[in-house]
Amino acid sequence: MASRSVSFHQKLLRTLPFFSRRLKSTASPSTSGAPNLNFPEKPDPEPKKPGTPKKPSTPKEPPFNLDDYKELFSSVSTRKLIRSTVTLHLAAMEGMVDLGSTVMNSRLMKSSIPRKMVLESIERTFYDHFCGGKTLGEADKTVKKLWDSGLRAMLDYGLENALDNAACDRNLDEFILTIDSTKLFATSPVSFIVVKVTAICPPGLLRRVSGLLRWEYKDNSLHLPCKLKTFPIFADSSPLYHTLEKPEPLTPDEERDLELAYNRLIKICERSKQANVPLLIDAEDTLIQPAIDYFTYSAAIKYHRDDSPLIFNTIQAYLKDARERLVIAKKAADEMGVPMGFKLVRGAYMSSEKRFALSLGVNSPIHDSIEDTHACYNDCAAFMLEEIAKGSGSVVLATHNLESGKFAAAKAVDLGIKKENQNLHSLNSTEWQRPFRLEGVDEEIQTLMCLEFRHGFTRRQYPTSWSSVIVDTLDVGKGKNLPKLIG
Numbered sequence: 001m002a003s004r005s006v007s008f009h010q011k012l013l014r015t016l017p018f019f020s021r022r023l024k025s026t027a028s029p030s031t032s033g034a035p036n037l038n039f040p041e042k043p044d045p046e047p048k049k050p051g052t053p054k055k056p057s058t059p060k061e062p063p064f065n066l067d068d069y070k071e072l073f074s075s076v077s078t079r080k081l082i083r084s085t086v087t088l089h090l091a092a093m094e095g096m097v098d099l100g101s102t103v104m105n106s107r108l109m110k111s112s113i114p115r116k117m118v119l120e121s122i123e124r125t126f127y128d129h130f131c132g133g134k135t136l137g138e139a140d141k142t143v144k145k146l147w148d149s150g151l152r153a154m155l156d157y158g159l160e161n162a163l164d165n166a167a168c169d170r171n172l173d174e175f176i177l178t179i180d181s182t183k184l185f186a187t188s189p190v191s192f193i194v195v196k197v198t199a200i201c202p203p204g205l206l207r208r209v210s211g212l213l214r215w216e217y218k219d220n221s222l223h224l225p226c227k228l229k230t231f232p233i234f235a236d237s238s239p240l241y242h243t244l245e246k247p248e249p250l251t252p253d254e255e256r257d258l259e260l261a262y263n264r265l266i267k268i269c270e271r272s273k274q275a276n277v278p279l280l281i282d283a284e285d286t287l288i289q290p291a292i293d294y295f296t297y298s299a300a301i302k303y304h305r306d307d308s309p310l311i312f313n314t315i316q317a318y319l320k321d322a323r324e325r326l327v328i329a330k331k332a333a334d335e336m337g338v339p340m341g342f343k344l345v346r347g348a349y350m351s352s353e354k355r356f357a358l359s360l361g362v363n364s365p366i367h368d369s370i371e372d373t374h375a376c377y378n379d380c381a382a383f384m385l386e387e388i389a390k391g392s393g394s395v396v397l398a399t400h401n402l403e404s405g406k407f408a409a410a411k412a413v414d415l416g417i418k419k420e421n422q423n424l425h426s427l428n429s430t431e432w433q434r435p436f437r438l439e440g441v442d443e444e445i446q447t448l449m450c451l452e453f454r455h456g457f458t459r460r461q462y463p464t465s466w467s468s469v470i471v472d473t474l475d476v477g478k479g480k481n482l483p484k485l486i487g
Contacts, residue, residue, distance in 0.1 A: 075149045087129045131158070136181060147189040154280065155182070156194035161203055165260055171199040172264045179271045191425070192312070192396070194280045195268060197292045201261035205254060206284075209291035211247040214240050222246075226255075228298040231332040231340070233290050235324035239365040241357070242287050265295055269303040273310055278341065280396065283314035285349040286365055287356070297329065297340075304339050308422065309394050312341035317377035318350060318366050326380055334392060341394040344380050346373055346401070374404065381408045385424070389415035394423040 073081065090096055100122075108114045132142040132153075143153045155178050162168045175195060182190045198206065216222045217234045234240070250258065272279050281296045283289060293313060300311040315326045326342060333340035350366050357364040367373045377399065385408065387393035397408050405426065417424055 083125070084129055087125045091126070136178065143189050152189050152191040154192040154194055155190050157196075157199070160196040160198040162199050163202055163204075165202075165257065168200045168202065168261065168264060172267065175200070175268050176271050179268070179275050179277060182277045183275045188277065190277060192278050192280045193272060194282060195265075196282045197261075197265070197295055198284060198288070200264040200268070201291075201295070202257065203288055205257055205261065206288035206291040208247065208250060208254060209258065209294065210288050211243040212250070213290045213294060214243040215246055218243075219246070225249075227294075229301055229336075230294055231297040231301075231329040231336075232325070233293045233297070233329075235321045235328060237321040237324055239286055239321070239357070239362075241360055241362045262295065265299055266302075269299050269311065273303055273305075276305075278308075278310050278312060280312045280343050281314060283316050283345065283347075285352060286319070293329075300333070300340055301336065301338050307339060309339040309341035312343045312394070312396060314343045314345060315380060316345055316347035317380055318347035318373045320365055320367055320376075322376055323380050323383065327383065330384075330387065330393060339394065341396070342384060343396040343398055344377060344384070345398045346377055374401065377401070377404055378407050382411055385411050385415055385417065388421065388423045389417055394425075396425040 103109070103118060109118065132139040132155075139155065143155075146153050157171070157174045157178055159171060159174075162171055175193070179193055182188045182193070212224055213233060216224055217238075218240055268279065281292065284292055296311060296313045300309065300313070304310045313329070315322050317323075330340060330342070347366070353366050354364045367376060381395070381397055381404065384393055384395035388395065397405070399405060408426070412421075412424060
């Protein structure tokens, strides 16, 4: 029976290429007030010219055997493997995301019986595979399973795109609740809290702030009246076409909302520092990413631990300017003596980014080929690993790409980075952005990288989107017993 199970796993792994595709889809300033928009002098960018990233040299093989299927899959039942395989086959089918969105927005969902059938089928397949649960209590069970397998988890409150201050305040409460839940244990099974700035600041305001930041970079004569200290946000190769004319200044109402949004982030950072659990700030599309980078870097300057970062910004390697922005931000952080962390992903907005650029008749900010994206990701990873080897920097390698994982592990060995090094984290992130909506996954998904294995460097996994529609988790935040993270 055991040999048959291993044989099945081997056949499953050989079919992995068919399962994945790119889905279309701090010196401390004052803690109060809006994030001042008085821009510091920009340091000179790196002299590297934009273009196709150089592919780093291939290091030797990593110190663990990825061909040992029995060990890799030892903690996963055959039934779960089969269900995951079916789910991933469906996720990889062209048109599945569009079909799901069509069904969810159809009249069918207005009838109770068809609605119940659709939601239950989604919950038992996509939701169960990609999400940790609808409540923090359900995420408890997922975290415990990962912990028992030798993994720590990252908790991600998966809602975003709050449209008003009331929704942003509700989301703030959930982020605080999530952070507080990690303080119940001396050794927490949770390694990071994931924060979406779009959940605490309306996207429309992020677009306005991004436009002002973009125009200031274009026009050095522009002086914005209030701005906190930050790291460089743009590189010479960054796309600036989103802002074609000088934006109007923020209105008094927008300035007030910006202050409220910034104060929400401050509260999250303060609670995170108290709990000693770092934050991962998620990336978005290039239309609003400048404002998110500004929020992230200004907070990182203010909130950090003595020798390690409290806040990690996300760099999307499918963008042509990814490495250049990473390098200049890291350089600025070093010059200011601020420990800054970065999370490296490939990216999630390829279709919309290309479509918007095409509508304006400009070049896409996305690499021209998947090979260029792979090369850029590995180049960014190599840069951060070299920084860690020199005693500076911290990185979360978030990838489902097997070759990138092997490359990074072997590179770390070549550089003499020990597996217990707390500045190097490897993440298997399997996040479904909005529960019960088929809108896509952040990165290409491969069954192997969704399954835990117990060798090598520190590995994490998301039990994501634990609170959502259907279940009201706010009662927990009103004095009820806090759900445990380990039963």
